[in-house]
Amino acid sequence: MSDDVVELILNDHRKFEELMRGLRDSTSDRAGLRDELAQLLVAHGEAEEREVYPQLEKKASDDEDVEHSEEEHAEINKALLEFLEVKDLDGDDYDEKLEELAEVLNHHVNEEEQTLLNDAREEVPSExxxxxxxxxxVARDTLLKTNCGRIENVRLVVEKTKDRID
Ligand SMILES: [Fe+2]
Ligand SMILES: [Fe+2]
Known part of the structure; x- marks a missing residue:
């Protein structure tokens, strides 16, 4: 399997799309998929912020693009928390919160691929x-082992990053 950071990030982005599609499906195991999405979203975003964004900021990307991406992570985590708080997985609130999450997540994935990942492709050598x-x-898998998508942790992450979107 490739170690190329661009490929690894794209793999996760594809997985997000697959999980979101499953979450729209009324016959799927929504509780299971919701938990899986929360784990991966938190681990992916935090690992980007720890290990990828700072390096790109040094070598290839505009600080404004990095800062903007971090703001969007905070928006995604907030939308994720609201989605995790939904109790009835077949109700209107579920559809509404899922749609709100899809909106901020799709927006961010598009923008990240168009800015930061292109900077990495163009400016950062393959080694x-x-x-x-x-x-x-390593960062992503370590976070996954801590069950980082549990609601209590998502609440902490949202609290910690709320100033980014005030
Ligand atoms: Fe990403
Ligand atoms: Fe990101």
Whole structure:
């Protein structure tokens, strides 16, 4: 499997789309998919912020693009928390919160691929992208082991990053 940080991030973005599609399906295991999405979203975003964004900021990207992406992570986490707080997985509130999450998540994925990931493709040599990818994976997998998508932790993350979107 590739260690290229761009490929690894794109793999997760594809997985988000797959999970979101499952979450729209009324016959799927929505509780299970919602938990899986929460784990991966939190681990992916935090690992980007720890291991990828700072390096891109140094080597390839505008600080404004990085800061903007971090703001969008905060918006995603807030929308995720509201979605996790929904009790009735077949109700109108579920559809509404899922749609709100889809909106901020799709927007961010598009923008990240158009800005930061293109900067990485164009400016960062492949050996360095592989190093970044390895560090990204370690951070992401370590977070996944801590059950980082549980609602209590998502609440903490939202609290910690709320100033980004005030
Ligand atoms: Fe991403
Ligand atoms: Fe991101």
């Amino acid at each position: 360095e992208r592989a190093k970044l990818g390895a560090a990204f994976l």
